[in-house]
Amino acid sequence: MKIGKKLRELRIEQNLTQNEVAILTGIKRSSIAAYELNExxxxxxxxxxxxxxxxxxxxxxxxxxxxxxxxxxNEKSKI
Known part of the structure; x- marks a missing residue:
């Protein structure tokens, strides 16, 4: 599986939009879209x-x- 497809699947699993990922990471939304499309x-x-x-x-x-x-x-430190 290509990086872009994994990035898109992970974003969707976490119920995030590309815009929200952009805000959380400081990466431009257009760049996130290009990564997800493997451009x-x-x-x-x-x-x-x-x-x-x-x-x-x-x-x-x-x-x-x-x-x-x-x-x-974090989970290991709780044990």
Whole structure:
């Protein structure tokens, strides 16, 4: 699966609009749309922001790991 499709699916899973993602990350809405349509590849710094927002690994976004790795750091500290 391409990065754009994953970004779109993650955004929809979290019930966010492209505009809301833009506000939360500081990335232009037009850039987010271009990423989701695979018209542009997000630079690494933007990928990091989006991975943090969606709580997934960069490996997952880049297709290096097909399992969805969620950020569980906070959950582990509760144990």
């Amino acid at each position: 542009q590849l997000p630079p690494v710094d933007k990928l990091i922001q989006l991975a943090k927002l969606y709580k997934v690994s960069l490996d997952y976004l880049c297709g290096l790991d097909n399992s969805e790795i969620r950020n569980t750091r």
